[in-house]
Amino acid sequence: MDHLLTTPAIAQGLRKVETRIHKLSASSMLPGITQGVDHVVTAGGKRLRPALALATALALGRAPDRRVITAAACVELIHTGSLVHDDLMDQATQRRGIRTLNADVGDDKALVIGDFMLAKAGLAAITSVSKPVAEVLAATVVELAEGQYLETADLFNRERTQESALRSITGKTAALFRAACLVGALCANASPEDRARMAEYGEKFGLIFQILDDLLDLTASEESLGKPVGNDLRQGVYSFPVLLSGVDVTLTRGMTAEQVAEALDRLRASTMVRDTVEYCRGLAADAVAALPVIHDAELADLLYGLPSAYIARFAATP
Template identity: 65%
Template sequence: MSTSSRLPLINRAAGRIAGAGGKRLRPALTLATALALGGSVSSRVVTAAACVELIHAGSLVHDDLMDNAAERRGVRTLNAELGDARALVVGDFMLARAGLVALSSTSKPVAETLAAVVVELAEGQFQEAAELFDPDRTFEDALRSITGKTAALFRASCLVAHPAGRSMAEYGERFGVIFQILDDLLDLASTAERLGKPVGNDLRQGVYTVPLLLALRHDHDDLRSFLGRRLSEDEIASLLARLRRSRMVDDTLEYCRGLASDALASLPVIADPRIARVLYGLPSAYIDRAQALVVA
């Protein structure tokens, strides 16, 4: 589906990104939602799940471009390999292709849901970019941004699965918020060795995330001096050490556990015990994983 351009270079580039691996959480949530609501994994549901993943993959191309990232999962990014202009077009192609396939092979409501979520992704990412290095960024600002740039696609993963997908939408959105907050936490509280990628990237880029803003609530004066400007690598190392000694990890995990409780409370009755175990266990499993990866 991602390799349907008449231009071979676009096919190769889009195919490499779509096939690069990853957790595939969003399409898995589409399939699990269909089963949880008494449906089946039909070809339409599989196509909807593939469209969700293609949107995610296309958004990653744009993320790498905005971050000027050279690698993702140990592989050179498209912007590093092809240049910014061509990477931008490949990302656009993947988003547009997902919309076309949804319209032709699923249903108009599914296509409309996916088109709307692309708008939310763009708005959430724009808000984050507009608030870079902003020392007055609030906790609510950060939550609003990640709800758009990350959690909205998890919500859409549920909505496109089944006509009754709205009953799972809140669960998907809350899990998406948990997912992003934990990812942001690990960028501040884990190590490159444990994660397999550099840490402290949000600080380098001036993204003041939920975990950092939680830390500021208890260590306002000491940490505020690092905000509002670009930091040297020595300053980043110093700030990371201070954050790891603070209450940031405990406060962030506690906040995520509260979100997990709310997510589980929003689930409908699920008749299939296997699917129920997966959906009820998913938020806590991610919280436990993050806790295991932080620096003690």
């Protein structure tokens, strides 16, 4: 994954994306909103989604011009704005080892700052990229909302199915990875078939990303995770790894630290990790099979290797 981000053409494009993000972030007439957005966009993150947009455009023969850069920046603004809303819903106080926006400025201000970021991304897409790209991003925001709603509707639901969990994470996470690849393909004027193939690749990789992120919440240390472990259990989320494990855990509101620790111990003692990783390997095979013909050997190696490399990176996480 790191190789994708440090490839010269993509690394150079990401520097331009970063500049564009900050220009869009500083465009409010209200200093408080500008400061809030700056707090979020400078809080870390790998910029993986804009990197995928850049890689897709390059793989399909388009250099990262201003339209590609802006489209990639819009994808990241949508992602970051959605994180503000996620933290607000979870009442989280820490992300990536630093205080969340809602913890710093309060729930009401955090809510409108997240809204501002989503709206700004849509406005930049329609005015500075293209109508098709703006339509993709707008439809993706709808999917993000629907995916999050589905998860919220299933909180503390012991009858939640694996299919329901996959449907939720497809909307709340994988849809934006799909969009990142799709807008890169649109900017490259790719054929409808190549656009569809890149979109499928992005969605499958997005599923891997979220499933492993959910698994980390159950297996990683708090230090490596940058936030408390077992948070999904506390929130009542029967995540896909939990459902795949077959372990009968009961999630209730107000679970004590001891109850969370007991549930984590039972899950970790099961075949959850092995089964989840194997499931993700199947998704990785599907993602690679979806890729169109890529003539640039370096970019082909990067995109073909990314899903497996991400799974291997998870295996190395303490």
